[in-house]
Amino acid sequence: MRYWLMKSEPDEVSFDDVIKAPKQTVAWFGVRNYQARNFMRDAMSVGDGVLFYHSSCAVPGVAGIAEVASTPYPDASQFDPESHYHDPKATQENPRWISVDVRAVEQGRYLPLTEMRANPALEDMVLLQKGSRLSISPVTQGQWNAILKLLREGKR
């Protein structure tokens, strides 16, 4: 059992979109970074905890709790010439990019990035390191516990 933070632009897929989806589950597609892909391919397991993070928006932050809901499978968008995520070097025989399914589990309050930065318990998070741009990053048990506590308590 591991924990992850996964970034999504809410204009594309928000946590509310996941809640409204059938079975509260969506395919996590469009990852085009090898390190993030390798996390999905090599380290994720069904049931792993996911912090659903909203990036590139007015108030970036953790929007909800989710979980990994499938094993990895080829990301369909890499084969679609019409897709923004099309990869001409990917073939059905040799897919380059993968997806996993993600299921919404719990919506706490919205936890803004500014509040995470101000919390000493979270200062080692990969997300918060200078220059860190990884769209999928590992979260420790301690960081996970601290964030769940913040999500479940009222605004401070």
Next chain:
DNA sequence: GCCAACGTTGGC
């Protein structure tokens, strides 16, 4: 819209 930081590409 700016721009620092990072990742990828491709010539050599």
Next chain:
DNA sequence: GCCAACGTTGGC
């Protein structure tokens, strides 16, 4: 295999 040039990310 180096590294300059280019493209992307993402907070501000």
